[in-house]
Amino acid sequence: MVFTSFNFLIFFPILAVLYWITPSRFKWITLLAASYFFYINIKPVYAFLLAGVTLTTWLFTVLIAKTGNEQHKKLYLTINIILVLLPLFFFKYFGTFNNEVFTLMQAWNVRWPLPEMTLLLPIGISFYTFMAIGYTVDVYNEDIDVEKNPGILALFVSFFPLILSGPIERAGNMLPQFRKPPAFDYDLFVKGLKLALWGYFMKLVVAERLGMYVNAVYGNVEYHNGSSLLLASLIYPFQVYADLGGYSLIAIGVANVLGIKVIPNFNRPFFAGSMSEFWRRWHMSLISWLTDYVYTPLSFSFRRYKIWGIVLALMITFMISGIWHGAALTFVVWGLMQGVFLSTEALTNKRRSAFEVKYRLNRKTWYLIFTMVVTYFLFSISQIFGRAENLDDAFLVFRRIFTDPGPLFLGPPATFINGSIALSLLMFKDFTDEFYPGRFLLFENPGKVVRTISYSLVIILILLIGILDSGQFIYFQF
Amino acid sequence: MDKTEILEKLTPIFRAIFGNNSLVLSDGLTANDVDNWDSLTHMLLITEIENSFTIKFKLKDLNKMRNVGDMVETIISKLQA
Incomplete structure (x- = not known):
């Protein structure tokens, strides 16, 4: 679903009403469900990727916050950044890389095992990957507290207004608003x-x-x-x-x-x-x-x-x-x-x-x-x-x-x-x-x-x- | 070295980096208050401070410096270490 689609004009008013009648402590659940619904509407299978990025980020940031050992901290940080970047690299760059090698090998009459391919980029991946990495680094630097609730972290990574093209938000700004949703402000x-x-x-x-x-x-x-x-x-x-x-x-x-x-x-x-x-x-x-x-x-x-x-x-x-x-x-x-x-x-x-x-x-x-x-x-x-x-x-x-x-x-x-x-x-x-x-x-x-x-x-x-x-x-x- | 001495030593560094001879330092001074204090000149400033006080900052220290006051506190803690 995109902002300029007719579906969005139906989806959003319904969500806004639902959101404001949801009791404060359950608001994040409404938003999380809406965000995944919004994303799944574009291409369902890519939601697994989004969930995967969220899950590894949650796991490794909890580990970073738990350990007192500086070297372990650094290791968890590195592993998570690599894991989160892998899908981005695969979907965004592997196709180009593969096709370049394929053409090069063909010119030399050498067989390259993979045929030319075009991968469909999972929409929003460049944006939510950056948000997940930013959060991981912030936790590592102790600039923010770790989010223990995987649901709230999932909402930060998948928040539907931002997931397709940003703004690339920071956990320090968003997580407190999801944990304690601000009261209705007419202005x-x-x-x-x-x-x-x-x-x-x-x-x-x-x-x-x-x-x-x-x-x-x-x-x-x-x-x-x-x-x-x-x-x-x-x-x-x-x-x-x-x-x-x-x-x-x-x-x-x-x-x-x-x-x-x-x-x-x-x-x-x-x-x-x-x-x-x-x-x-x-x-x-x-x-x-x-x-x-x-x-x-x-x-x-x-x-x-x-x-x-x-x-x-x-x-x-x-x-x-x-x-x-x-x-x-x-x-x-x-x-x-x-x-x-x-x-x-x-x-x-x-x-x-x-x-x-x-x-x-x-x-x-x-x-x-x-x-x-x-x-x-x-x-x-x-x-x-x-x-x-x-x-x-x-x-x-x-x-x-x-x-x-x-x-x-x-x-x-x-x-x-x-x-x-x-x-x-x-x-x-x-x-x-x-x-x-x-x-x-x-x-x-x-x-x-x-x-x-x-x-x-x-x-x-x-x-x-x-x-x-x-x-x-x-x-x-x- | 106390706070006043540090500020005295910092002033010519700041003035040279930002090209402003009338700049006066105070605890609450931030990058927003000074022309040319951006992410580029900030790193030049950090390097000059390290050389001048013969200290070494960590990347984490940089995130904690929100204004000149924080900077002075960090320098004091480095000098004591």
Whole structure:
């Protein structure tokens, strides 16, 4: 079941009523049953994998908490991380690895025992695996208490709003809310509905409409000229933002309706003035997870190399981030580019700050706009590797952009007009929230009339120009 | 070495790393209060502190430092060990 399906619109209200009438100490059971029902509805057999990951995590974290022996602790930590990562590696990378070896062996006329294969990725596995690992490390570091009730841990790993695409939550935030469910909070309930509504708008209207153009161009790279490829490449970051950002808002909103608070995933990323700021605003839950569990341990162990240790840690972290997105060379290049951008900033940070202070640039509007545009361009360039089917396509896109200008392909007028209206609305809201907070309130307006008109308008837009039957989010494939 | 002495020794390190000559340290100061104090400069800071006080932190110590006060406490415990 996905948020944009008709089934979900029936499932969720029923669950919300059931949840709020369930006595407090049994609430976790209602949520756990709902979460497995939600997941089983997608593909039943993969629920066993989810249960398996939960069970080993529960077992080894209880062992970690029980033993006083530091070496045993470390051993249990390592075993659990390996066990939890195995299915992820198998389903995500084994197929690619096998097929590469298969092709290579064929070229040498050697028989490789396994035929070419395509494994269907168990949906959400990249997300719940990270949550399970994060929990294990937190227990090992004694940052949180171990959860002895396997049911509550199972709920943390499988919590249905988050399981398909995050935000990648932390046990320290979620477990207390599942153990002692917060009492009904009307404001949070309403806030959740508003967030979900805006999330649906971002996904069904903005992401889908922009996606029509981007897919038309990127689906047939060889038939499009540089101008169209450039436009599609500049639109794609907005599409991903509306897609994953919209999904995240629905997830957060749905959790809020159930009284559960969830960390944010995006913070108006296109107003970032540097790549490091951008990565504090874009897919925040993934980046903060990678910072805590990959980058910090790495940079700590490389710290005697000073700034170069940091550069190395950054490169490795973003390589992992790239490969996490998919087993393809395009994602490796994507990760490398982020690493290079951030390392360059780290190396020049002091000089840049001194320069900005000297000329008081941080107060000059033109300079702020300039840094935002540069950041957006850099990210768009890297996203060409995130979007292209393969490296050849990506390089073709670059070649065409620089050598093959021509008349712009705009697609059917409706696509262009609807896409522009949708994106303008989204960016207008982000712009006012960023620079004039509290000035142009719509969903939060104190006047009931404005609020009602805003809700109605967004609902009408969803029904009128939203694409209601696609049902696929970009991040489901990761 | 007491708390005041440690703060005195920390101040020039902080000022050099974050490029801010008027930075004044206090117990409650956190990364959010200081420009350029992010996960990158934090590790440079840690390394400088280790070298300057000739101590070695553990990864676990880092998680416990929520502000400058925690940092000073950790340094004191390392110096006593």
